[in-house]
Every structure is written in structure tokens, then in C-alpha cells.
Amino acid sequence: MSDPALDILKSTFGYQSFRGFQSDVIGEVVAGHDALVLMPTGGGKSLCYQIPALIRGGTAVVVSPLIALMDDQINSLRELGIRADCLHSAMLPEDRAQVERELLLGDLDLLYVAPERLLTESMQRLLDQIQVALFAIDEAHCVSQWGHDFRPEYLQLSRLQTRFPGVPRIALTATADLRTRQEIRERLGLESARVFTDSFNRPNIFYRISQKKQGKQQLLNFLNKEHPEDSGIVYCLSRKKVEQTAEWLAQAGRKALPYHAGLSPEERRSNQHRFIAEEGIIIVATIAFGMGIDKPDVRFVAHLDLPRSIEAYYQETGRAGRDGLPATAWMVYGLQDVVLLKQLQARSSASQQIQQIEQQKLETMLALCEVTGCRRQILLTYFDEPLDKPCGYCDLCLEPAEVWDGTEVARKALSCIYRSGQNFGVAHLVDILLGKSTDKTRRFGHDHLSTFGIGKELDQGNWRSVYRQLVARGYVNVDHDSHGALKLNENCRSLLKGDEQIELRRDRYEPSRKYEKEYREVGRVVVEEHDQTLWEQLRQLRRSLAEEQNVPAYVIVNDKTLMELVKYRPRTQVELSQISGIGQYKLEKYGDALLKALEDYVSSESA
Structure with a gap:
């Protein structure tokens, strides 16, 4: 007896077999049951609701948070001969009326809508008049206040359960730790839904993190050597940095475009369209860009600033290599990133509980950056999927980190914080350690401290590295004021007293010559x-x-x-x-x- 799901997979989508638990999810939804699907970007989540939409009678309604994502997926579906359309605020009234007519006539297999439109009374009355095959809630992590991309309008989607009883709902996301998964189930009323959790491992992505030293130049070196003609995304924290970086890359000969919420809607649409439609375009963006972008041939994702959490990092890097071919997740970060993010957290108006969770998430992100072993092991352990042995496909597996006994210099660094009164940032502390006579050291009398000039064995860059690693490992706090003053905490007591040893890693800004060839080839598509x-x-x-x-x-x-x-x-x-x-x-x-x-x-x- 033929399997209708497999027949559609072969004839419509052109694939010979299902991956992982796709077939099980499809069977669950076709049978009319709810499901929660956690599957990495590029893992084939869309098929889990698109195939049931073609098997079950009626029209499947897909909840999608971004207009660009809807348009993108609809183009792809139409090229497969599937009848798909959308309803959103940017459409002309006559176009919306045409889609509504097609919906009422039963001429649509899938209808994409934003959550705020779906929840309007007029939209729900429209759906009352048709047979709804299923509801698919894409990017379901948006419902979670613990997540990195909370959207308040998602909170109301539980109403679908009572308004449309008997219609199966499938919620899908690529990024959710245990806390977020539980909240998705509770907020969407999916407590009795079967949960499908795929591996979070993206074996085709080469993870690579370096310390920041002239970040834009490091980025350009990486692009020119390893991705000279490829499309990719560069993430920055601020709008100003987005525009400066895009302009700088364009002047250096790359096709780079900015994307952030401060641009006009027309410019955002135009730049996103060019990125999706053309080859070799680089989008420089804040995190406002990229959710659900269905472009499969993004060959790299670069971060010029530190993400706030591993979920955010995983979600953003997951936009690379959706086609399963090699891709690179590249990042540079520095102490200033850590200081800035800690200050932003301190100024947050969120509850104490959420602030503590955000602090934990940032510290876990820093641990990924500062690790001396396999990065993928840290990443997957975070998602409760421990990896037994090093992956062999990250920068630290390719080129192991150099470590050194930093106990003595760490004690000097901590003593300098203490002796100077715990009111100063890194630049001034390093000046004291190097014995620099500046207006500031003289004004505060710090040229007479016992720590003045005791650190001449290291240069400025290395002392900054020491402080960054002490902050990242939780020995030192960053003050909440605007100056980023460093303060000691209880964790540093045994280190300061000499009862604890510490190994520090040597910073690496570029690949060593020995490994240049390997770096050029690991994260790119190589055609013989x-x-x-x-x-x-x-x-x-x-x-x-x-x-x-x-x-x-x-x-x-x-x-x-x-x-x-x-x-x-x-x-x-x-x-x-x-x-x-x-x-x-x-x-x-x-x-x-x-x-x-x-x-x-x-x-x-x-x-």
C-alpha cells in the first residue's frame, strides 16, 4: 500500500526519503493530533506541516512573524506547484480581497498570516467559513519570555484551541532550551501534544571565534580569504555600527547592504529582496534581521559583537548552510562587548528573576567564547545533547588553544583593582600595571600605588586579555555605571590569596600560517x-x-x-x-x- 506522505515528498518536493522523525510528525498531524517540533534550522521543519496540509482536507493556516518570510516561502511553494498565499498589512486592499475569495473557494493549500492578523475577529470569522486543515505556529520560541525573540502577540495564540476545537496545531522552532520548551507548551496549550526533539547538531557549520583587534579588518580578511564571492550575514549590536560596517565593506569592494529597524520600510524591503534574490550579497544587520529567512545558500554568518545568549548565537548562526553544504559561523569579541552587555542588562526594567536568567545566559555565552576545548561540545551540552568526543569541525579542534599559567598575573590584576579603589575601568588599570604616568594616574595618586609598574612583563593587549578572561570566568564584576568599572567579588578570594591556580589562554586574532589552507577550505563549498x-x-x-x-x-x-x-x-x-x-x-x-x-x-x- 502506498504512503501518501512519501508519494508527495517524492513527486512534489523531489526528495527520495524522509529525514529523522519527519515521517512520525507528519503522521501525528495527519491523524489530527497536536505536535511540538524542535528541529535545527535547515532540518526540514517546513515539510512537517506542508505535507499534512496537502493530505488533509481544507487549507492549512501558517502563523509566521515576518512578512518577508511569508513572501519567501510562498515563492518557493508556488515553484513546486503548491497553491499558497498570504494575508498581511503591506498588501493592497484589492490583493487581500482576491486572496480571501480564493480562500473561501477552497483554492488555497496554505495561507500564511501574521499572529496579530490571525487573532482579529474578522480573520477568525473568515476561517469559520472554511475547512481549516491545521494551524502551524512557526518560530514558536517567540511565545517565550525566557527566549531571545519574545513577541507579545504570540501569547494569544492559545485561543485557537477553543475557537477551532478539533483542528490540529503544530508548533515549530529551531531554538529552545528546556525552560523555553516548557513555556511554549504551557502558553500555547500544548501540554498533551507529542514533543519531537531532533539533534541540535549542525555538522556542516564550522564554528570559529577569535578575540577582537580591529574587528572590521579581521572581518574583511576572513571574507576575502575564505568567502570571496559568497552571500552571508554580518551581525552588529547597534544601528550605527551596522551602517558604518556596511559602508566600509562596500568601499572595500564587497556588495554589502545595511538592515535595521531605523531604515525606512522601503529600504529594508529593497535590501532584503536583493539579499534573497541576488548572489554574493552581504547583509550587515542588527538581530532584527534574519528570523526564518529561507535562503539556503548563506555560506557564512559573522558576529562583530557578542550575542546575549547561546540561544541567540545558535539561532543566528543557524541561518548559514541551510542546504546542508559547508558554512562558517565566525565571530570576534572583546572585553568591551562584555562590559556593554552587562551594562545593558543592569539598566533593564525586567524583573529580578529575568535579569538573573539573562545574566546566566550571558555567562554561558562567554564560556563558549573562552573555552579551550571543543566549541560544539559546549554548544550541544547547553541544549541537553552532550557530545561524547570533540567534533573535529571547529577552530579549537583544528588549531588547539595555547594556554599558560596565569596565576601570578591574575593576582596582580586583581590587586590592582583592589588597590585603586574598585572604581576604574580596564584602560586605567592597565596604565597602572604598566607604570604609565598619565594625567589620571597622577591626579588620583595611583602612580604611588604598590601595583604601579608591577606588570611590565605583559603589554597592553595581553593585560586587557587577562581582565577579559577574569570577567568572563566570574572572578570580577562589571559595575552598573556608565564607566564600566571593575569590582572584585567573592569568587576571586582564593585566587587572590594564592590558594587557587588559573590557566589563561593566549589570544588568537588570525589563523596561524600553519593552518591557513585548512581554514580556507573548511567552511566553503569547494567545486573540483x-x-x-x-x-x-x-x-x-x-x-x-x-x-x-x-x-x-x-x-x-x-x-x-x-x-x-x-x-x-x-x-x-x-x-x-x-x-x-x-x-x-x-x-x-x-x-x-x-x-x-x-x-x-x-x-x-x-x-
Whole structure:
């Protein structure tokens, strides 16, 4: 007996088999049951509700937080022959009326809506008149106040349970620790739903974190050496830094565009459209950009500032390599990032409990940065998925950190904080240790302290590194005032008294020469030299077809499909249908053009 879900997977989506527990989730929802799905970005969450939408009668309603995400997914679905549309505030009244007519006539398989629109009485009355196949709540972590992307409007989605009893609901997210998962279940009324938790491991992403020293130049070096033509995202904390970095990269010859909430809606839409539609575009953005972006060929995600939590880091880096091909998660951070984030937390109006949780999350993020062993082990342990052995695919597995006995210099650093009155930031403390006679050291009489000039064995950069590591490991607090003064806490007592030893790591700003070649290759798609010509010809054909259809190139076929075409070089429609990502609709629409390009290449190669 045939499996309708598997038949749709093959004929519509062009995949030969399900991954992980996709089939189980689909079976649960098709049977009319609720489900909570935790699956990493690129793991195939969308299929978990798209296939049930095509099997169950009626129209599936998908709750999505961003207009750009809706448009993106609808383009992709239409290219598969699936009837999908959306309703959102940016549409013209006549377009909205047309979609509502199609909905009432039963001409839509999937309808995408924002949560605030779905919860209006007029929208719910509209849904009362149709058969709703299911509700899919995408980016479900938005419901959690512990999460990194809380959206108040998500809190009301539990009303769907009482307004539409019997309609299955499936909530999906890529990022949720245990606390967030529990809150999703409670707030959406999914206590009795079956929970499906996939591995959080993204084995195709190469994690890499360095200390910051001229961050923009480090970023440019990374891009030019390792991703010279690739699309990617660069994250910064402030709008000002976003604009400065985008402009700087553009002047350096990269196609870089800014994205933040302070830009006009038109400029944001234009820049996001270019990023999705064109190849080689770099978006420089605040965290306002990227949730659910369905672009599969993002080859790197870079952070010029420290994220607030591991969830935020995981969610943002997860936008790289959605197609399963190699990608890089690159970051530089410094002591100033730590000071800034701690000050922002101190000024927060959140409750004491939430502030404490945010503090814990930041400290866990710092532990990931300062670790001397495998980064992926730290990352996965955070999501309750311990990794037995080092991954072999992060910077510290490739090039182990150098450590040294920092006990004596740590004691000097702590003593300097104490002797100077615990009212000064790092720059002044380092001046004291180096014995620099400045206006400030003279004014406060710090040129007469016992710690004045006792630290000449290290330079300024190394002393900053020592202080950063002491803050990151919880020996030193950053004061809540605007000056970032460092203060001792109870944790440092045994270290200061000489009862505890501490190993510090040597900072690394760039890869050592010994490993440059490995760094150039680990996080990028490498096409063999003898396949380069065919690869470029197929990319050019894809661009042409995309321009004809007015869709992004990856909607025609993604890089993974192109790689298979290059590798297997199918000669017939039957052989082409076996290529991952070529379903019946694409086979009929683009099959002849793809086969002709392959045939022409083989002929020219023979000649």
C-alpha cells in the first residue's frame, strides 16, 4: 500500500526519503493530533506541516512573524506547484480581497498570516467559513519570555484551541532550551501534544571565534580569504555600527547592504529582496534581521559583537548552510562587548528573576567564547545533547588553544583593582600595571600605588586579555555605571590569596600560517577544478531561469541540487527525477533546459 506522505515528498518536493522523525510528525498531524517540533534550522521543519496540509482536507493556516518570510516561502511553494498565499498589512486592499475569495473557494493549500492578523475577529470569522486543515505556529520560541525573540502577540495564540476545537496545531522552532520548551507548551496549550526533539547538531557549520583587534579588518580578511564571492550575514549590536560596517565593506569592494529597524520600510524591503534574490550579497544587520529567512545558500554568518545568549548565537548562526553544504559561523569579541552587555542588562526594567536568567545566559555565552576545548561540545551540552568526543569541525579542534599559567598575573590584576579603589575601568588599570604616568594616574595618586609598574612583563593587549578572561570566568564584576568599572567579588578570594591556580589562554586574532589552507577550505563549498566550467554554466542557467520567473535563483534549484547535477550528470528525465530537489513540477518546467545544458557540456567536453 502506498504512503501518501512519501508519494508527495517524492513527486512534489523531489526528495527520495524522509529525514529523522519527519515521517512520525507528519503522521501525528495527519491523524489530527497536536505536535511540538524542535528541529535545527535547515532540518526540514517546513515539510512537517506542508505535507499534512496537502493530505488533509481544507487549507492549512501558517502563523509566521515576518512578512518577508511569508513572501519567501510562498515563492518557493508556488515553484513546486503548491497553491499558497498570504494575508498581511503591506498588501493592497484589492490583493487581500482576491486572496480571501480564493480562500473561501477552497483554492488555497496554505495561507500564511501574521499572529496579530490571525487573532482579529474578522480573520477568525473568515476561517469559520472554511475547512481549516491545521494551524502551524512557526518560530514558536517567540511565545517565550525566557527566549531571545519574545513577541507579545504570540501569547494569544492559545485561543485557537477553543475557537477551532478539533483542528490540529503544530508548533515549530529551531531554538529552545528546556525552560523555553516548557513555556511554549504551557502558553500555547500544548501540554498533551507529542514533543519531537531532533539533534541540535549542525555538522556542516564550522564554528570559529577569535578575540577582537580591529574587528572590521579581521572581518574583511576572513571574507576575502575564505568567502570571496559568497552571500552571508554580518551581525552588529547597534544601528550605527551596522551602517558604518556596511559602508566600509562596500568601499572595500564587497556588495554589502545595511538592515535595521531605523531604515525606512522601503529600504529594508529593497535590501532584503536583493539579499534573497541576488548572489554574493552581504547583509550587515542588527538581530532584527534574519528570523526564518529561507535562503539556503548563506555560506557564512559573522558576529562583530557578542550575542546575549547561546540561544541567540545558535539561532543566528543557524541561518548559514541551510542546504546542508559547508558554512562558517565566525565571530570576534572583546572585553568591551562584555562590559556593554552587562551594562545593558543592569539598566533593564525586567524583573529580578529575568535579569538573573539573562545574566546566566550571558555567562554561558562567554564560556563558549573562552573555552579551550571543543566549541560544539559546549554548544550541544547547553541544549541537553552532550557530545561524547570533540567534533573535529571547529577552530579549537583544528588549531588547539595555547594556554599558560596565569596565576601570578591574575593576582596582580586583581590587586590592582583592589588597590585603586574598585572604581576604574580596564584602560586605567592597565596604565597602572604598566607604570604609565598619565594625567589620571597622577591626579588620583595611583602612580604611588604598590601595583604601579608591577606588570611590565605583559603589554597592553595581553593585560586587557587577562581582565577579559577574569570577567568572563566570574572572578570580577562589571559595575552598573556608565564607566564600566571593575569590582572584585567573592569568587576571586582564593585566587587572590594564592590558594587557587588559573590557566589563561593566549589570544588568537588570525589563523596561524600553519593552518591557513585548512581554514580556507573548511567552511566553503569547494567545486573540483575539472567541474568548475559545468558548475558555472549551470549557475548561469539557473540565474536566467530565475530572472524569467522573477524569483530568487535558489528557488529554481539550490546549490545542493546543482552539486548533484555536476556529480551525476543525468541524461534522461528519469535520471533527472532521481536528483534531490527535482520534483514532478520542476521536472516538467525546467527538465528540458537542465538536460540540454548537461548534454551541451558533455558534447563540448568530448570535442
